Amino acid sequence: MGTLGVYIQVPFCQTKCTYCNFRTGVVSPRRFTPYSEAVCREILEHRCLLETSGVRTSALSAAAEPMVDTVYVGGGTPSLLEPHLLAEMLQALRESFRCEWSEVTLEADPETIEAENAAAWAATGFTRISFGSQSFVDEELRAAGRMHRREDIYRAVPILRAAGIRNISFDLIAGLPKQTNASWRQSLGETIALAPEHISIYMMEIDEGSRLGLEVLQGGARYSAPALPSEEAMAEFYEFAQAQLKAAGYLQYEISNWAKPGFESRHNQKYWRREPYLGFGAGAHSFSGSQRWANCHDAAAYVAAITKGNSAIETVDELTPSMTLEEELFLGLRQSEGLNLLRIERQYGVSVAEKSAQLARAGMVEVQGDVLRLRPEKLSVSNEIIVELLRGVQAIA
Numbered sequence: 001m002g003t004l005g006v007y008i009q010v011p012f013c014q015t016k017c018t019y020c021n022f023r024t025g026v027v028s029p030r031r032f033t034p035y036s037e038a039v040c041r042e043i044l045e046h047r048c049l050l051e052t053s054g055v056r057t058s059a060l061s062a063a064a065e066p067m068v069d070t071v072y073v074g075g076g077t078p079s080l081l082e083p084h085l086l087a088e089m090l091q092a093l094r095e096s097f098r099c100e101w102s103e104v105t106l107e108a109d110p111e112t113i114e115a116e117n118a119a120a121w122a123a124t125g126f127t128r129i130s131f132g133s134q135s136f137v138d139e140e141l142r143a144a145g146r147m148h149r150r151e152d153i154y155r156a157v158p159i160l161r162a163a164g165i166r167n168i169s170f171d172l173i174a175g176l177p178k179q180t181n182a183s184w185r186q187s188l189g190e191t192i193a194l195a196p197e198h199i200s201i202y203m204m205e206i207d208e209g210s211r212l213g214l215e216v217l218q219g220g221a222r223y224s225a226p227a228l229p230s231e232e233a234m235a236e237f238y239e240f241a242q243a244q245l246k247a248a249g250y251l252q253y254e255i256s257n258w259a260k261p262g263f264e265s266r267h268n269q270k271y272w273r274r275e276p277y278l279g280f281g282a283g284a285h286s287f288s289g290s291q292r293w294a295n296c297h298d299a300a301a302y303v304a305a306i307t308k309g310n311s312a313i314e315t316v317d318e319l320t321p322s323m324t325l326e327e328e329l330f331l332g333l334r335q336s337e338g339l340n341l342l343r344i345e346r347q348y349g350v351s352v353a354e355k356s357a358q359l360a361r362a363g364m365v366e367v368q369g370d371v372l373r374l375r376p377e378k379l380s381v382s383n384e385i386i387v388e389l390l391r392g393v394q395a396i397a
């Protein structure tokens with residue numbers, strides 16, 4: 001039976017964090033209801049909207065009607081929405097798909113969590129909270145333009161637990177302005193002490209898509225660009241976290257993700273394993289196995305299109321065999337389960353055996369039987385290794 005993940009994008013935030021390169025906006029709460037109504041309508045009419053956009057829905061599942069087993073409501077800050085709006089989105093899913101949910105995640109920032117909301121989320125069916133903690137150091141949170149402070153984290157976690165949320169994932173960022181060795185150890189230590197089931201650690205990304213990134217490229221100090229840790233320091237933070245989390249009983253199952261056994265994110269694993277998922281909302285992406293498509297990013301344009309009964313899909317990309325192979329290598333090697341070389345050979349008629357052996361001799365990867373993995377201590381330079389591997393792909397005659 002084919003299973004399907006569903007992602008719902010809520011692109012609204014209370015303020016814009018200085019490092020954020022997501023297409024999210026700060027808007028009046030009056031826009032939340034029309035947006036939620038558009039998402040519900042897109043869900044209810046998805047089959048027709050997809051077909052008019054050139055998407056082959058037959059590719060979504062081997063079964064006539066796929067079953068939704070994971071849902072992820074992300075953003076932005078979806079916890080800003082009134083709980084009944086989130087409940088209506090989940091209800092639209094129940095009315096549109098066969099549903100047997102094993103994991104229903106809501107992204108929630110600490111300052112938005114109140115007992116009433118949390119109880120409503122749990123009653124609606126959310127089983128997992130992806131908690132935007134980011135740091136436990138107020139100076140770093142302030143410099144990054146975050147709304148919450150350390151005390152909000154300690155206020156919010158017991159509220160979530162009391163509401164019956166048994167699966168909480170903490171986000172931490174390595175490389176925030178003003179972060180030091182000591183402050184990183186503090187954030188990591190306080191995270192571990194709160195014993196969440198799952199921890200994600202993201203390395204600070206610097207590009208022209210954020211105010212902080214622009215400041216790094218163009219100069220200035222308003223967003224604390226001169227106080228960013230060096231790349232070497234960030235790599236040290238990451239490696240320190242790997243050791244500490246392992247010692248605390250967390251398994252690293254992906255480059256940025258650690259979980260207590262059994263709490264790996266089932267929804268996010270679909271992305272890395274190239275399993276099908278449907279995205280709803282402005283800027284949401286979808287994948288069927290042979291096509292990738294995306295809605296327009298602008299929330300107002302999205303609402304206008306759906307309200308008129310039109311699709312909001314902006315791009316539909318057909319995957320060629322070489323694009324698929326590239327995805328397989330990039331996504332497969334992000335995971336600690338690694339990549340099955342025999343399957344790659346059979347499916348794509350190519351071999352990466354020679355290059356894998358060369359990289360193994362250089363201590364970058366390990367090959368066990370048919371499985372190729374990045375060495376755990378090389379995960380912080382994974383992109384370079386994967387690019388090198390792609391260069392060594394050879395066609396099998």
Ligand code: SF4
Nearest residue numbers: 013016017020075076
């Ligand atoms: S809360 Fe998240 S999505 Fe919103 S501005 Fe901050 S980093 Fe970006």
